[in-house]
Amino acid sequence: MGDNPGFLSTYLPGVDELLGDGIPLGSSVLIEGGPGSGKTIFCISLAKTLCERGKKVLYMSFEEPEVRLRSHFRSFGARIEEYERNGLFYVKRFNALDIARSVEALLSEAKRELLVDVQPVLIPPDFDPEIVLIDSLSSISSAFSGEESRFRVYMEQLFRYLESHKMTSFLIREVANPTHVGNMFVEPGEAVSFLSDGIIVLYNVFFQDNPRKRAIEVLKMRGSQIDRKIVECEIRKGIGIVAYPNKILKGPYTLT
Numbered sequence: 001m002g003d004n005p006g007f008l009s010t011y012l013p014g015v016d017e018l019l020g021d022g023i024p025l026g027s028s029v030l031i032e033g034g035p036g037s038g039k040t041i042f043c044i045s046l047a048k049t050l051c052e053r054g055k056k057v058l059y060m061s062f063e064e065p066e067v068r069l070r071s072h073f074r075s076f077g078a079r080i081e082e083y084e085r086n087g088l089f090y091v092k093r094f095n096a097l098d099i100a101r102s103v104e105a106l107l108s109e110a111k112r113e114l115l116v117d118v119q120p121v122l123i124p125p126d127f128d129p130e131i132v133l134i135d136s137l138s139s140i141s142s143a144f145s146g147e148e149s150r151f152r153v154y155m156e157q158l159f160r161y162l163e164s165h166k167m168t169s170f171l172i173r174e175v176a177n178p179t180h181v182g183n184m185f186v187e188p189g190e191a192v193s194f195l196s197d198g199i200i201v202l203y204n205v206f207f208q209d210n211p212r213k214r215a216i217e218v219l220k221m222r223g224s225q226i227d228r229k230i231v232e233c234e235i236r237k238g239i240g241i242v243a244y245p246n247k248i249l250k251g252p253y254t255l256t
């Protein structure tokens with residue numbers, strides 16, 4: 001399957017079937033889930049499938065050191081040196097504290113003017129990506145410790161920047177509990193749910209007498225008719241995330 005005009009496909013096995021038409025170009029999509037639910041691997045395997053199809057991808061990590069990330073990429077079959085040679089891939093580790101400090105400085109300079117230009121802080125000036133992956137908003141949020149309103153300002157600016165530059169973005173957000181299955185508005189930074197155009201959730205599934213499973217759901221995608229169901233998925237060696245659209249999760253189970 002190729003891309004529908006105006007939409008992006010993930011080319012991750014099974015995932016595009018859940019996405020209907022695909023992801024409208026220029027969307028900001030949250031990749032949510034608990035610890036170890038597969039968020040980073042989702043983004044790594046996505047970067048790979050997209051670079052393989054000639055898309056220009058920026059991977060910004062606030063978590064893992066660059067060396068470890070690179071070997072992680074390779075373990076999922078990504079030929080990153082080749083993508084880099086072809087100008088398709090840029091991976092960089094950022095320090096969230098640097099960003100928090102810059103925002104702080106910009107905000108005090110701008111006084112009550114909240115229009116802060118995030119570009120100098122974030123996007124490498126010599127690379128103009130079509131796709132941006134950020135791992136993770138949660139790391140950025142914790143660098144703004146106790147300054148929830150500054151984090152919000154920064155997020156609004158970031159989403160606006162990505163939108164105005166027509167970049168399609170995937171932003172990882174760690175959640176302690178799946179916030180969309182009962183617990184409302186308990187997470188700091190919940191505002192990003194409303195700023196985003198789409199939400200894909202990865203679940204750790206707990207069964208009383210069974211081993212855990214993994215599951216995936218496309219919860220929201222503005223501008224695309226999605227197939228809303230929670231289905232099984234796996235992390236496959238050399239591939240990454242593989243979803244099974246026909247394996248709807250059967251209870252009793254708990255999503256974590």
Ligand SMILES: Nc1ncnc2c1ncn2[C@@H]1O[C@H](COP(=O)(O)OP(=O)(O)OP(=O)(O)O)[C@@H](O)[C@H]1O
Pocket residue numbers: 033034035036037038039040041042075174235236237238
């Ligand atoms: N090469 C691999 N093949 C198969 N499974 C793997 C591989 N590497 C990691 N895993 C499994 O995938 C799980 C999810 O990894 P991932 O780093 O994507 O989670 P995450 O949601 O980003 O977690 P965190 O919130 O801690 O960053 C790991 O806990 C591990 O069990």
Ligand SMILES: [Mg+2]
Pocket residue numbers: 039040041063135
């Ligand atoms: Mg991760």
